[in-house]
Amino acid sequence: MIEGFVRLLRERNIRVGLAETIDACKAFSLLKIDKETMREGLAACLVKDEIDRPDFDHIFDLYFCNLLEESTESQRRRAGEGQPFQTLDGQERMRRDDAGQPQPRDQQRQWREVLARFGGVRGIGRAIDENDLEGAAERLMERIRQRTHDPDTFARMLRNFVEYLKLYSGWAVEDAAEFEEYLARIDRVLSIAQRKYLELFREDHPLEELISKLVKLDFENLEELEFNKYAGNLVFLVNHVERVEKTIKRLAKQLASKLSRREKLADRGKINIRKSIRKSIEYGGVLAKLEYKMRKVQKPEIVLLCDVSGSCEWISDFFITLMLGIKRAFSDVRGYIFTDHCWVVTKALDTGMVERLFQEISYWWDVYRGGGSSNMETAFEDFIRKTQGHITKKTTVIILSDCRDYLGTREVYGSLRGYPRSASKIAKLVKMSKRLIILNPEDPRFWNTGDSVVDYYVREGAECYPVKNLKELANMVLLAAKKHLNPYTRYL
Amino acid sequence: MAGLIPREFLEHPSKLKPRDIEEGLIKVGYLPNQKIVTTLFLAFQLDKPILVEGPAGCGKTYLGVCTARMFGFPLIRLQCYEGILPEQSIYEWNYHKQLLKIQMNHLRDNDGLEESIFSEEYLLERPLLTALKSPEAVLLIDEIDKADEQFEAFLLELLGERQITIPELGTVRAPPNQKLITILTSNSSRELSEPLKRRCLHLYLDYPPKELEKQIILLHCPQMYDRFVDNILDFVENLRKMRLQKIPSVAESIDFAKSLLAIGKNDLDAETVNSLLSTLLKIKSDIDAVKRKGVENLLRIGNNDHEG
Numbered sequence: 001m002i003e004g005f006v007r008l009l010r011e012r013n014i015r016v017g018l019a020e021t022i023d024a025c026k027a028f029s030l031l032k033i034d035k036e037t038m039r040e041g042l043a044a045c046l047v048k049d050e051i052d053r054p055d056f057d058h059i060f061d062l063y064f065c066n067l068l069e070e071s072t073e074s075q076r077r078r079a080g081e082g083q084p085f086q087t088l089d090g091q092e093r094m095r096r097d098d099a100g101q102p103q104p105r106d107q108q109r110q111w112r113e114v115l116a117r118f119g120g121v122r123g124i125g126r127a128i129d130e131n132d133l134e135g136a137a138e139r140l141m142e143r144i145r146q147r148t149h150d151p152d153t154f155a156r157m158l159r160n161f162v163e164y165l166k167l168y169s170g171w172a173v174e175d176a177a178e179f180e181e182y183l184a185r186i187d188r189v190l191s192i193a194q195r196k197y198l199e200l201f202r203e204d205h206p207l208e209e210l211i212s213k214l215v216k217l218d219f220e221n222l223e224e225l226e227f228n229k230y231a232g233n234l235v236f237l238v239n240h241v242e243r244v245e246k247t248i249k250r251l252a253k254q255l256a257s258k259l260s261r262r263e264k265l266a267d268r269g270k271i272n273i274r275k276s277i278r279k280s281i282e283y284g285g286v287l288a289k290l291e292y293k294m295r296k297v298q299k300p301e302i303v304l305l306c307d308v309s310g311s312c313e314w315i316s317d318f319f320i321t322l323m324l325g326i327k328r329a330f331s332d333v334r335g336y337i338f339t340d341h342c343w344v345v346t347k348a349l350d351t352g353m354v355e356r357l358f359q360e361i362s363y364w365w366d367v368y369r370g371g372g373s374s375n376m377e378t379a380f381e382d383f384i385r386k387t388q389g390h391i392t393k394k395t396t397v398i399i400l401s402d403c404r405d406y407l408g409t410r411e412v413y414g415s416l417r418g419y420p421r422s423a424s425k426i427a428k429l430v431k432m433s434k435r436l437i438i439l440n441p442e443d444p445r446f447w448n449t450g451d452s453v454v455d456y457y458v459r460e461g462a463e464c465y466p467v468k469n470l471k472e473l474a475n476m477v478l479l480a481a482k483k484h485l486n487p488y489t490r491y492l
Numbered sequence: 493m494a495g496l497i498p499r500e501f502l503e504h505p506s507k508l509k510p511r512d513i514e515e516g517l518i519k520v521g522y523l524p525n526q527k528i529v530t531t532l533f534l535a536f537q538l539d540k541p542i543l544v545e546g547p548a549g550c551g552k553t554y555l556g557v558c559t560a561r562m563f564g565f566p567l568i569r570l571q572c573y574e575g576i577l578p579e580q581s582i583y584e585w586n587y588h589k590q591l592l593k594i595q596m597n598h599l600r601d602n603d604g605l606e607e608s609i610f611s612e613e614y615l616l617e618r619p620l621l622t623a624l625k626s627p628e629a630v631l632l633i634d635e636i637d638k639a640d641e642q643f644e645a646f647l648l649e650l651l652g653e654r655q656i657t658i659p660e661l662g663t664v665r666a667p668p669n670q671k672l673i674t675i676l677t678s679n680s681s682r683e684l685s686e687p688l689k690r691r692c693l694h695l696y697l698d699y700p701p702k703e704l705e706k707q708i709i710l711l712h713c714p715q716m717y718d719r720f721v722d723n724i725l726d727f728v729e730n731l732r733k734m735r736l737q738k739i740p741s742v743a744e745s746i747d748f749a750k751s752l753l754a755i756g757k758n759d760l761d762a763e764t765v766n767s768l769l770s771t772l773l774k775i776k777s778d779i780d781a782v783k784r785k786g787v788e789n790l791l792r793i794g795n796n797d798h799e800g
């Protein structure tokens with residue numbers, strides 16, 4: 001029984017080893033007291049990272065739904081009397097943000113209309129409004145049943161429908177407390193509908209297979225996810241910034257441990273007299289072995305510059321998530337965005353919230369309406385001016401851009417367009433900083449075609465890597481550790 | 493030291509129920525939730541260490557202290573810090589004594605010297621070895637995230653196999669039927685290694701729900717009125733909603749309540765709160781941010797909620 005449960009957890013990218021599975025089996029036999037005790041016991045054995053806890057709870061609820069009577073504790077939790085102050089999840093962050101920063105009224109009205117139409121026609125929204133959650137779930141099931149009888153499509157539609165409902169109610173419901181209540185109700189509707197789904201298909205399909213369909217992510221592997229497919233889905237982004245942050249932290253840690261082994265041998269600090277003398281006691285007071293001080297590791301200083309021009313719109317969600325992920329993983333990060341000018345977004349980054357960064361970028365677009373084309377010459381010039389004093393020899397500058405300098409001027413040789421003036425700004429930045437890294441979302445086959453000026457930037461000392469998803473980011477980290485092996489700079 | 497869990501349960505662990513642990517913890521002054529009770533129960537039954545993570549001030553270390561009191565076991569505590577070495581935590585040879593022995597032996601014959609100076613007589617036990625040899629104990633390894641990764645690797649043998657290998661002596665194993673409850677705490681200042689996590693049961697302690705926090709404060713300040721505690725918690729909750737560098741935890745709420753009692757207050761007013769802000773907030777910029785926002789406003793929000 002536990003084996004199937006563990007398999008489902010692994011499908012959801014929760015890493016569970018054999019030893020933990022054995023512990024969980026033992027715990028299972030000890031804890032057949034009530035569902036909540038078993039939930040906590042299995043979580044203690046199987047979940048080693050709190051970020052995985054919501055996924056664990058979801059799968060647990062589905063897998064053990066018929067196994068044991070729900071304890072009163074669980075019912076209370078379901079009824080929303082949970083902890084009033086917890087680690088903020090994405091939705092709560094959004095709610096709090098909404099409380100402080102109301103959305104524009106016309107937009108709210110628009111979404112409220114969408115939701116009303118949704119509720120009016122289908123009856124689902126109205127049922128949720130009236131707190132008839134069983135009825136809402138039944139209507140939801142009925143609606144999907146009319147369209148499909150395939151369990152796979154059914155599960156996907158169920159998931160998408162609920163995400164859709166959440167997303168639009170996020171914009172439609174004005175009051176923060178009302179919005180929270182609304183989201184809780186939608187979650188309960190989903191939970192009821194999922195149980196109904198299991199009942200519906202249980203006879204013809206194994207339980208494990210059905211749950212797998214219900215909890216399956218829309219992508220096989222998060223690390224291979226290309227974010228542009230999900231462009232505009234705010235709920236999706238909010239929920240996944242934490243995962244991106246975790247991946248970046250893991251990558252940074254791997255990189256640090258790889259480098260530190262080499263560095264520790266070659267790059268020792270000063271002699272630690274106190275420790276050396278203490279150690280000499282082992283050798284009868286002879287300083288036979290010297291002890292060295294550990295070198296103080298400098299905290300990385302990072303300056304991010306993100307391209308938000310029209311040509312990067314397709315990858316903007318990934319860029320924004322990446323910026324937030326880097327900010328959360330490292331403390332000293334400054335953020336800027338650019339098209340033909342540069343704009344400081346450090347404050348928005350500091351909040352750690354996707355919505356704030358979106359607001360900032362929207363504001364930027366409103367101010368520079370129509371100026372959505374890249375001019376890297378003016379943008380970099382503005383960037384250098386605005387970062388004066390912040391970029392030192394300890395700073396790593398990371399530019400997220402496709403390097404398409406559409407409006408930038410070039411030196412002209414007869415009829416040929418030559419050296420882009422923006423490359424001289426890159427050269428200046430390379431000199432000022434410790435390292436200048438460009439993360440280019442385009443396939444390297446398309447680099448240096450049309451208005452792409454990758455070559456010029458690399459010749460001036462920038463390192464350019466193709467990164468459009470987390471898997472490529474991981475490759476980039478490995479390449480960055482062995483700079484001389486970078487095929488994208490070596491071939492030049 | 494007599495504990496609150498009957499000896500019979502310790503000798504026959506199958507008789508111990510989660511309910512006994514819950515009652516025991518309450519009796520020693522720790523209000524647990526179901527998560528804590530279940531994890532502690534499993535740690536005892538499965539003989540596994542517990543890794544407790546969570547923000548500072550949520551009762552991780554205190555859980556270790558209260559567990560020792562509840563079982564009546566001695567508490568052996570190891571405070572980790574950056575650069576802690578195995579010699580300071582596991583064992584160390586008593587070099588002075590060894591040197592004296594060598595000097596003495598210069599005057600006599602040297603037969604068997606090596607065997608004699610590398611025996612237990614010349615070994616200084618540090619907390620981990622002491623815990624390993626004890627028939628029953630609670631071992632609290634506090635703030636493991638502050639120690640280096642190498643130190644974590646040293647712990648694996650102890651946590652997994654309950655043994656420590658001393659090259660000159662051999663392997664020291666725990667006595668049979670040993671009752672050792674190991675609790676590691678971490679503030680997640682760095683991510684712990686996978687092997688360490690795999691050897692432990694995981695417990696995440698977050699800020700408690702308001703009702704539980706109220707009970708905790710009442711437990712520490714039993715003379716306080718319910719309504720007064722509600723006001724304190726409303727104010728603390730408003731602080732937690734602000735974007736502060738270090739938000740006040742339960743420990744700070746208790747300190748704040750105790751300070752109010754000490755100065756003889758039974759209601760919150762802006763002047764008193766302003767003077768006691770440092771018990772709740774530990775960073776100057778946080779205190780400045782709260783003062784800028786106005787303590788009166790934060791108190792008013794809480795009061796309005798109550799009136800509503």
